[in-house]
Every structure is written in structure tokens, then in C-alpha cells.
Amino acid sequence: MTLSSWVISARIIIFIEEGKQTTGIGGIALNALLVFFLLRINLGSAAKLYRIACIVNAISNIYMSILIAVYINNLSINLVALYNVLLLYIVEIPLMVGGGFVATLYGPLVFHLPGKFVDFLYVAFASETHVMWQLIPPPSLLQYLSLYKTQLSNTSKLLYAYSIPIQCVNYVPSNEFRMKYQQIITDLHGSNSDECLIYGIPVVAEFYYDVFPSYTASYTLFFFSAFKIRVKLRSLGNISSSKTAQMQKRFFLTQIAQVLLPLVIISIPTGIMAVAAFIGVDLNNLSFLYVYEFWISPIAQALLLLGFVMKSKRGNSVSGATSVTKSRSPWFSVNGFYLSPPKVLIRHSAVMMYCGNHCQHFEELEESY
Numbered sequence: 001m002t003l004s005s006w007v008i009s010a011r012i013i014i015f016i017e018e019g020k021q022t023t024g025i026g027g028i029a030l031n032a033l034l035v036f037f038l039l040r041i042n043l044g045s046a047a048k049l050y051r052i053a054c055i056v057n058a059i060s061n062i063y064m065s066i067l068i069a070v071y072i073n074n075l076s077i078n079l080v081a082l083y084n085v086l087l088l089y090i091v092e093i094p095l096m097v098g099g100g101f102v103a104t105l106y107g108p109l110v111f112h113l114p115g116k117f118v119d120f121l122y123v124a125f126a127s128e129t130h131v132m133w134q135l136i137p138p139p140s141l142l143q144y145l146s147l148y149k150t151q152l153s154n155t156s157k158l159l160y161a162y163s164i165p166i167q168c169v170n171y172v173p174s175n176e177f178r179m180k181y182q183q184i185i186t187d188l189h190g191s192n193s194d195e196c197l198i199y200g201i202p203v204v205a206e207f208y209y210d211v212f213p214s215y216t217a218s219y220t221l222f223f224f225s226a227f228k229i230r231v232k233l234r235s236l237g238n239i240s241s242s243k244t245a246q247m248q249k250r251f252f253l254t255q256i257a258q259v260l261l262p263l264v265i266i267s268i269p270t271g272i273m274a275v276a277a278f279i280g281v282d283l284n285n286l287s288f289l290y291v292y293e294f295w296i297s298p299i300a301q302a303l304l305l306l307g308f309v310m311k312s313k314r315g316n317s318v319s320g321a322t323s324v325t326k327s328r329s330p331w332f333s334v335n336g337f338y339l340s341p342p343k344v345l346i347r348h349s350a351v352m353m354y355c356g357n358h359c360q361h362f363e364e365l366e367e368s369y
Contacts, residue, residue: 027064027302030299031062035062038051038058049146057135060132064132097184101203102185102199103198132297134218139161141161143225145160173200173201177200
């Protein structure tokens with residue numbers, strides 16, 4: 001795919017207008033809308049943790065969307081963090097070249113701000129890339145704690161679920177690393193050492209000591225808690241009719257799709273870069289394949305949740321849906337995690353009928369949730 005094709009694709013994905021910078025307007029708007037709906041709907045005390053988990057996810061996506069911007073010039077498509085725009089423009093160009101994953105910063109303030117401050121800004125942005133997959137297990141951990149550790153307070157559950165440390169290799173390189181890649185960057189971009197500041201890490205070290213362990217730990221925690229939750233749910237009731245079986249199948253397939261979405265978005269570009277690293281291929285400026293996951297993830301997650309909400313609202317004509325509504329909310333799956341939904345959504349969702357009919361034993365658990 002040519003560079004011009006990447007430009008066109010990027011414009012479609014994040015709704016870019018010709019000649020303008022944007023900071024992921026699509027991701028910001030959709031996730032802000034999601035937060036608005038969550039704050040406007042009265043979920044009640046039983047669904048407090050559900051609302052908090054969704055809001056945390058949406059705010060993280062808003063933060064990522066704000067950090068991401070696309071700037072088109074004669075070099076490539078560059079990531080531009082909003083905080084850098086406010087600091088009078090610092091451009092980041094991601095590269096995979098010479099066996100290293102390198103980010104080159106250009107801009108008038110690169111050499112005028114304190115070095116430690118620039119380091120802090122860059123590490124803050126690099127750390128946020130990990131949050132995409134490290135925020136996957138906390139909602140399911142919240143539900144796991146609600147089912148198995150009912151004696152814990154809501155505050156304790158939140159602390160346990162969201163206290164998973166973020167592992168991020170120090171992206172501030174040594175002087176030797178910068179000197180090694182300075183000539184490579186100079187030849188590639190036609191720049192010199194007075195115009196750019198280099199950050200980076202060897203590609204193999206990045207995958208072995210950073211991405212792989214944190215990625216594996218996050219999904220291991222998720223699958224463990226999701227498995228335990230499903231076991232608990234299945235122990236509360238048996239399927240007694242073909243209609244219920246169809247609803248369960250639909251419910252299960254929806255859950256699988258929601259779980260695979262973030263996995264696929266993150267895995268494809270990361271896998272491409274991993275293969276390129278191990279066979280020794282330099283992606284040069286085309287390594288901005290890596291940033292596709294940043295563009296797509298906030299928008300896709302917001303669309304997934306908003307689509308589910310809109311679909312639930314349009315289900316007014318489903319017969320028997322009103323009978324599902326009880327004084328307390330049954331449980332269902334969002335993004336693969338079993339959570340308590342807003343009561344207003346339950347009245348309009350056919351998918352909820354299965355949960356309402358077969359998960360009523362959760363009512364005594366909702367008080368602790």
C-alpha cells in the first residue's frame with residue numbers, strides 16, 4: 001500500500017478534513033457521547049460499579065483520542081500529541097529501522113524545554129499505548145470480586161481491580177542508542193542532529209520485556225475471571241426451552257465478538273511488526289502501521305457500546321421484554337464482562353430476556369455490587 005493510500009485510509013478512519021489537524025475527533029465525540037449517556041441515566045446503587053467501569057473505559061479512550069492527531073507533510077503521517085500542540089508543536093515520527101523501534105521528535109521546542117520534561121511527556125504518551133490492553137481485565141475483575149468476594153466494599157473492589165501495575169519499559173534511551181540511530185535518521189529523513197530528538201528501544205527487547213509480558217498478563221487475568229464468572233452463572237440455572245437456547249447462543253456469540261474486537265485490533269499491527277523484527281525487515285516510515293490500533297481502538301470500542309445501547313432502545317417491540325424488568329437489574333455481558341445494565345435498557349432488549357429469566361439468583365448479590 002502506498003503512502004497516499006495510508007493518508008486516505010487515515011482520513012476515513014478519523015474523519016479528517018483536508019489541510020487540517022485533528023486529534024481523533026471521532027473517538028473523542030463518540031466516547032464523550034457514551035459518558036454523557038452513562039451520566040444521564042440513573043443506574044441506581046446496584047449498578048454503581050458497572051457505570052464506573054464503563055466511564056473509566058470511555059475516559060481512557062478520550063485521552064488516547066486527544067493524544068493522537070494526524071499531520072500530513074512531505075515526510076509521512078505523523079502522530080502529534082495534543083499536549084505537544086499546546087506547547088507550540090512537537091512532531092513524533094514512529095519508525096522501525098536498524099533493529100530498533102524509534103520515535104523521532106521534531107519541533108521548535110524539542111531543544112528549548114528541559115530535557116526531563118520532554119522525557120516525561122514522551123513516556124506519558126508511550127505508557128498510554130499499554131493502557132489499551134491493560135484496561136481489558138479490570139471490569140471482569142470487578143465482576144469476579146462481586147460474585148466471589150461479596151464481603152468487600154465497592155471501594156475495595158475498585159482498588160483491587162484497577163491497581164494492576166502498568167509495565168512499561170523505560171523509553172528514554174542512552175546516549176549510545178541515540179548516537180547509533182542519529183545517522184540512520186539523518187539518511188532517512190534528510191535531517192540533522194540539531195533538528196530532532198531520538199527515543200527508542202531495540203525491537204526484540206520491546207517485545208520480550210514489554211509488550212509480551214504485559215499483554216499476556218492482561219489477557220490471562222481476563223480469561224481467568226471471565227471463566228469463573230461464566231461457571232458461576234451456569235450454576236444458577238439450566239436451559240429449559242429451545243427459545244431460551246437460541247437466546248443463549250445469540251448472547252454467547254455477542255460476547256465472543258466483543259472479546260475478540262480489542263484483541264484483533266491490537267494483535268494485527270503488533271504481529272506484523274513482530275514478524276518484521278524477527279526476520280530483520282526495516283519498516284522505516286511504514287512502521288506507522290503500528291498507530292492504526294491507536295486510531296481504530298477508541299472509535300471501535302465506543303461504537304460497540306453505543307451500538308449495543310441503541311439496539312437495546314430499539315427493541316421496544318420485542319414481546320415479553322417488559323416482563324423482564326424487576327425491582328433490581330439482571331446481569332448481562334458488555335465487552336465480554338458480566339455486568340449489571342441500566343434498568344431503562346433492560347425493558348427494550350431481547351438479549352436481556354435470557355438473563356432476566358435465568359439469572360434472577362443474582363438479585364441477592366446486587367446489594368453488594
